[in-house]
Amino acid sequence: MTAQIFLQIVASGLLMGLIYALIAVGLSLIFGLMDVVNFAHGEFMMLAMYAVFGAVVIIGIDPLMAMPLAVAALFVVGATAYLGVVQHAMRAKANIGMVQIFATFGLAVLIRGVSQFLFTSDYRNVPAERNLLGGKTIELGGVFLPLPQLVGAGISVLAFVGLWLLITRTDFGKALEATREDAGAVALVGIDKNRVFTLGWGLGASLVGLAGAILAIFYYIHPDVAAPFALIAYVTVALGGFGSVFGALVAGIMVGLAEALTATILPPALKSVGIYALYLGVLFIRPKGLFGSL
Amino acid sequence: MASQALSAPLAATTAAHDGRRRRELIAFAILLAAFAVLPHLVKDVYAQNVIVLTLMYAALSQSWNILGGYCGQISLGHALYFGTGAYATSLLYTKFGVIPWFGMIVGGVIAAAIALVLGYQLFRLAGHYFAIATIVIAEAGLLLVHNWDWAGAATGIQWPFVPDSWLTFQFGRDKLPYIYFALGLFAATWLVTFAIEGSRWGYWWRAVKDNADAAESLGVKIFKSKMAAAAVSAFFTAVGGAFYACFVQYIDPDSVMAFKFSLLMALPAVLGGIGTLWGPVVGAVILIPLMETTSSYLGGTGRGIDLIVYGLLVMVVALARPEGIVSLFSRRKAPKA
Numbered sequence: 071m072t073a074q075i076f077l078q079i080v081a082s083g084l085l086m087g088l089i090y091a092l093i094a095v096g097l098s099l100i101f102g103l104m105d106v107v108n109f110a111h112g113e114f115m116m117l118a119m120y121a122v123f124g125a126v127v128i129i130g131i132d133p134l135m136a137m138p139l140a141v142a143a144l145f146v147v148g149a150t151a152y153l154g155v156v157q158h159a160m161r162a163k164a165n166i167g168m169v170q171i172f173a174t175f176g177l178a179v180l181i182r183g184v185s186q187f188l189f190t191s192d193y194r195n196v197p198a199e200r201n202l203l204g205g206k207t208i209e210l211g212g213v214f215l216p217l218p219q220l221v222g223a224g225i226s227v228l229a230f231v232g233l234w235l236l237i238t239r240t241d242f243g244k245a246l247e248a249t250r251e252d253a254g255a256v257a258l259v260g261i262d263k264n265r266v267f268t269l270g271w272g273l274g275a276s277l278v279g280l281a282g283a284i285l286a287i288f289y290y291i292h293p294d295v296a297a298p299f300a301l302i303a304y305v306t307v308a309l310g311g312f313g314s315v316f317g318a319l320v321a322g323i324m325v326g327l328a329e330a331l332t333a334t335i336l337p338p339a340l341k342s343v344g345i346y347a348l349y350l351g352v353l354f355i356r357p358k359g360l361f362g363s364l
Numbered sequence: 365m366a367s368q369a370l371s372a373p374l375a376a377t378t379a380a381h382d383g384r385r386r387r388e389l390i391a392f393a394i395l396l397a398a399f400a401v402l403p404h405l406v407k408d409v410y411a412q413n414v415i416v417l418t419l420m421y422a423a424l425s426q427s428w429n430i431l432g433g434y435c436g437q438i439s440l441g442h443a444l445y446f447g448t449g450a451y452a453t454s455l456l457y458t459k460f461g462v463i464p465w466f467g468m469i470v471g472g473v474i475a476a477a478i479a480l481v482l483g484y485q486l487f488r489l490a491g492h493y494f495a496i497a498t499i500v501i502a503e504a505g506l507l508l509v510h511n512w513d514w515a516g517a518a519t520g521i522q523w524p525f526v527p528d529s530w531l532t533f534q535f536g537r538d539k540l541p542y543i544y545f546a547l548g549l550f551a552a553t554w555l556v557t558f559a560i561e562g563s564r565w566g567y568w569w570r571a572v573k574d575n576a577d578a579a580e581s582l583g584v585k586i587f588k589s590k591m592a593a594a595a596v597s598a599f600f601t602a603v604g605g606a607f608y609a610c611f612v613q614y615i616d617p618d619s620v621m622a623f624k625f626s627l628l629m630a631l632p633a634v635l636g637g638i639g640t641l642w643g644p645v646v647g648a649v650i651l652i653p654l655m656e657t658t659s660s661y662l663g664g665t666g667r668g669i670d671l672i673v674y675g676l677l678v679m680v681v682a683l684a685r686p687e688g689i690v691s692l693f694s695r696r697k698a699p700k701a
């Protein structure tokens with residue numbers, strides 16, 4: 071393996087890995103907050119991709135400009151999903167784990183059905199003439215860096231920094247941390263648990279919405295587009311440790327690198343093998359993931 | 365020694381308990397008779413197809429329930445075992461001419477062996493980690509079969525057309541043999557579950573599910589009982605997969621190993637009542653005909669209306685009836701022992 075190929079693998083893996091981390095972190099955040107695995111996480115991402123597509127086609131702006139719109143729309147989607155479905159699932163008196171899985175899974179199928187109804191199952195791409203970054207690649211010392219992934223990875227880093235500041239420096243962050251420590255006790259100090267959960271779902275959905283908005287720049291858009299990404303997100307979260315934001319970041323990068331490496335060694339169809347092997351290998355040594363405490 | 369202490373509740377079975385078990389057997393016999401007669405009343409080929417699938421999913425869900433319901437280990441990767449059965453049978457038949465009856469057993473044994481190997485590693489994982497690991501392993505299996513040229517890769521395996529025969533379990537137009545086999549498979553899984561409910565294993569599994577730590581402190585061999593549940597569950601799931609291959613006579617990776625099969629096996633149990641004897645069959649009888657009709661009447665539009673109905677249904681059932689539909693009928697829930 072020449073240094074050139076090695077650098078290319080590291081660069082591609084790192085860029086995609088940062089995007090995978092951004093897809094996964096919302097899932098991990100919600101889990102950490104309330105022990106719920108959201109099986110509609112990928113569908114949230116798909117909705118954001120359509121939001122970007124709609125903004126580009128209808129308003130006529132560049133997908134980069136549409137990102138804030140997608141993030142805001144997904145905040146509403148996440149908060150609504152909590153208030154409309156998850157809140158009720160958490161009140162179940164029996165089989166609570168099962169109820170959460172199947173309530174959010176039913177929501178996922180519903181969202182996919184509604185998307186197919188509204189947007190049809192045509193494959194769509196953001197129109198090239200309105201896509202500033204689309205298809206562009208820069209070369210740095212023989213290493214090729216696709217511009218959309220490069221910008222996307224940069225946005226992901228900024229989002230992680232922002233998230234870290236939000237959790238450590240704001241009142242909402244403190245309420246979030248307190249609620250994840252002990253949801254029962256926070257009520258005693260005047261924190262409205264339900265409000266924190268609602269905002270938490272909004273935040274988690276916004277983060278995956280941002281990731282979807284990035285993907286929309288360089289990936290096709292379809293009601294079923296999210297399935298492979300959702301699987302990667304579950305692997306990333308389990309690998310990093312459920313509930314750990316830092317774990318999602320590290321695991322996302324590892325997953326990206328593993329995928330890039332496998333895609334170089336094995337036929338492209340088998341590129342996920344490396345991800346699965348990495349995940350299972352780590353899980354057998356550390357059943358709770360790299361940074362999992364729960 | 366500890367296991368003897370645990371069999372104490374068995375010895376103390378009351379007359380009421382025996383009576384309930386007897387009534388369940390009678391209800392089961394009536395159900396079997398009804399299903400045996402049904403295809404003679406309903407001659408429509410489409411409807412008979414739905415009956416086959418309903419019975420098949422009742423059997424699959426009953427198998428899933430042994431691990432997921434009784435043992436509380438939520439597997440979302442049973443498509444792996446379903447596919448193992450379907451592929452083992454199809455490969456043995458098309459490549460080596462081994463009759464499906466033998467292939468079914470081989471598939472079941474292979475699946476049980478896989479379940480034991482996986483269980484050895486996975487049962488250390490808690491809750492969501494376990495569920496996600498099962499999804500990933502099933503997806504990895506799907507990916508490998510997709511790229512397994514000898515097994516037809518993505519194109520799959522077409523069974524040869526042969527004259528109708530019980531030996532090769534091939535019937536071109538006649539659905540009755542399939543209905544009776546599916547009924548037999550369902551009966552087998554129900555009886556195994558029934559036997560388990562009354563056995564020491566049944567008490568162990570319920571104890572593991574209710575409170576694993578307490579059960580362990582009382583001497584329940586948690587790990588061993590989970591392994592046994594996994595093997596039994598995987599065996600019957602694979603036999604179901606083998607049957608499905610005989611029934612459709614053409615398989616490809618996505619038609620037997622896709623994630624949706626893992627869910628379709630769990631859903632009837634969830635709908636009917638997890639960890640109950642009657643939950644899977646009640647769930648299958650409601651869910652499968654409903655899904656088949658919505659997908660054939662509404663799915664053809666390609667506009668996702670069948671998905672909307674299906675998604676709403678799953679969501680509403682999970683939220684409205686967490687204990688499942690059978691809880692509506694039972695005056696008393698299963699003993700909390």
